[in-house]
Amino acid sequence: MRLLHSLAKTHASFDDPDLVSHAGLVPVMALAQRAGLPDLAAGHVRPAGECGVNAHLKVPCLVAGMAAGADSIDDMGLLRHGAMPALFGGIRAPSALGSHLRCYTWGNVAQLEKAGRGFLTELCREAPLLPGADTLAFIDIDSMQKRVYGHNKQGAKFGHTKIQGKSLLVRGLNALAATISTPLSAPVIAATRLRGGNAASARGAASLAARAIGTARDCGCTGTIVVRLDSAFCNAAVIGAVRRGGAFFSVTAPLNAGIRAAIAAIPDDAWTAIKYPRAIWDDQLGAWISDAEVGETEYTAFASKKGQAVTARLIVRRVRDLNKKAAGQGELVPAWRHHAVFTDSPFVLVQAEGQHRDHAIVEQVFADVSSGPLAHMPSGVFAANAAWVAIAAMAHNLLRAAGALASLPFAKARAATIRRDLIAVAARTARHGRGHITLHLPEGWHREQEWRSLLAACGPPAEAA
DSSP: OOOSSOGGGOOOOOOOTTEESOTTHHHHHHHHHHTTHHHHHHHHOOOOSGGGOOHHHHHHHHHHHHHTTOOSSGGGGGGGSTTHHHHOSSOOOHHHHHHHHHTOOHHHHHHHHHHHHHHHHHHHHHSOOSTTTTTEEEEEEEEEEEEOOOTTOTTOEEEEEEETTEEEEEEEEEEEEEEEEOTTSOOEEEEEEEEOTTOOTTTTHHHHHHHHHHHHHHTTOOSEEEEEEOGGGOSHHHHHHHHHTTOEEEEEEOOOHHHHHHHHTSOGGGOEEOOOTTOEEETTTTEEEOSEEEEEEEEEESTTSTTOOEEEEEEEEEEEOGGGSOTTOOOSSOOEEEEEEEEOOOSOHHHHHHHHHGGGHHHHHHHHHHTTGGGOOOOSSHHHHHHHHHHHHHHHHHHHHHHHHHOHHHHSSOHHHHIIIIISOOEEEEEETTTEEEEEOOTTOTTHHHHHHHHHHHOSOGGGO
């Protein structure tokens, strides 16, 4: 690829009032209106103060900006470029949106989170977000330490995070999130909560799990629900909340003395080889020849807590520990590394263990939002950042719904891919007839069919129907 004209003969002029850079916001925000986002914001979110008014306009502005790739308050200026005011009404300046967020109290953030859960429920009615949810759905709960750099960030503290497998202390804010997915779908965000940077992972996780299960039921997850968590959430309060919600739990068990004793009691003939990275299928034996095996036993957790003891399955995966083999010597006694899962899952051993490993899908969601709206915590006010996290979850779910309506590949595509291929497309606006407007998009656009499918599926906004 090369320039056909020299720079001396190339000129630029920013003078066309009919161009827009993010024409994909038209069908995306039509979908948001069909799902009732303005009405949900107006009905639930009521910040005080002069700048807290018109939440039904300002919250959709923030969602639209994040859907288009804004990761700071100043980036919301992209909503006012070119002919955007000819396509959308109620657009607010970045300064007005920032002032609106700073009006939020912790109670207003809870109102916003409630509106977000209602928005997800409506999106599931408008788009096939969770196919197969009437049979099986997974809720994954985890926390993310988000690094911040400002000296005046409220709530910023040092907390643990893992970077390339190493645990480090990072100064930041801690976001707790619950996602919903099925074996056929990409995950959507059901609930969020921002906490101080030094918060323990499990703080507030019990109530978040209860809300996530309720949201999953509202979204059509009428079948089996399995809540997957890592070892930081292995406590009686969280597991009790999951069971009260009518869901099954699958939590990584910490290798304490009781767990080790239970693992040691598993008979040698009770281990089953599983398909693992170096596994080989033996046609004669009809089984996997693998360096990983799984077994299970019964285990009672939290027995020391009166009335909170839980008896369930302890599923253990053991993997050959090749690092403990002495140099130049053969292996006399196999050395194993053990990974235990405490669960009441109704599935068979190999299936339940494999499903728990898929809990890592929540890390993909964190990576997705970190490359988009959560690249920064934009405000120095804690409640404003908490509101920003809740709105980022709405934008993520909206993009997931738009992708599901566009095509099957986009239903599981990363948010960055959806923004690049469906939203960040330039168009020229042209008025004709009585109140009609046509978007002239680039000829030969490589995602023309998906864009048309999204536009057709969204239809006219609900209030114009």
